[in-house]
Amino acid sequence: MAKFDGVLFVSDMDGTLLDSGHEISRENADAIRYFTGNGGTFTVATGRMVRTIAQYVTQINANAPIISINGAAIYDLARGKLLHSTPLDTDIVKIVEKLATEFPELGIEAITMEKLYICRESHVTRRHCEIVKMPHELTDIREVIGECMKLNLMHDPGYLDRVEQFVGARYPDEFYMVHSDPQYLEVLHKGVNKGLGLRIIADIKHIAKENICAIGDNYNDIELLKNAALSFAPANAEQQLKDIADVVVSTNDDNAVCQAITYIDKQGIFRQQTPQHPQGALMP
Secondary structure, rough: OOOOOOOOEOOOOOOOOOOOOOOOOHHHHHHHHHHHHHHEEOOOOOOOOOOHHHHHHHHHOOOOOOEEEOOOOEEEEOOEEEEEEOOOOHHHHHHHHHHHHOOOOOEEEOOOOOOOOEEEHHHHHHHHHHOOOOOOEOOHHHOOOOOOEEEEEEEEEEHHHHHHEEEEEEOOOOOEEEEEOOOOEEEEEEOOOOHHHHHHHHHHHHHHHHHHEEOOOOHHHHHHHHHHEEEEOOOOHHHHHHOOOOEEOOOHOOHHHHHHHHHHHHHHHHHHOOOOOOOOOOOO
């Protein structure tokens, strides 16, 4: 029996697995290959679309379906098959048109499984497109083709606070809203989050909850960490994530995922089945 048999490790991408240049370090890639080569199951959970994830997953030998669009889609890259999806089922056209009227400076993106549509361009949407390197189309919301999986609402934090309050008051209990960046407010179907995606992957791979690890840095990773038996946060994470995590490791620019896997390996946690990780512990 390999040392990591039956263990699932799920990692956020931006700010966690990827460094500030949006690349995977050799150390992180080697550690993941070591983990999967010794029986472990590894995948990513991200707000990104499938098309912007594939180039990274091929570098690290991920061996489970990916959690994309913050849990709204579970996709098996190896088979090219969508396993689960939860699109927004409210009248998105009316919502976007109302937001565009009420908040004239708001950047608005509509995300489908296949495409990124920019319904209102801004300096933040332009930066986002540069980061994800994703072909996109500037169009009216009425011209969006396919089911909308997520809305990205983009501006400075104070402005987005007003947007979030407006959406929450006007459409109570219809959406899950979360910040994946201070300038990004993501709007998904109620109940959709990375924690849901993690549970779906665990069911697919027949992984027991007590054998699940996760790492993430931002607010859209809260449910991911809470659904793991052993959770990590990189040192660059938001303070709330560091408070939730069992172990704080190095920053995303200093091979955080590698350090988390090293911690699991050295502690022998899952071989012993008696985790020794006081909450909030700092990785030596």
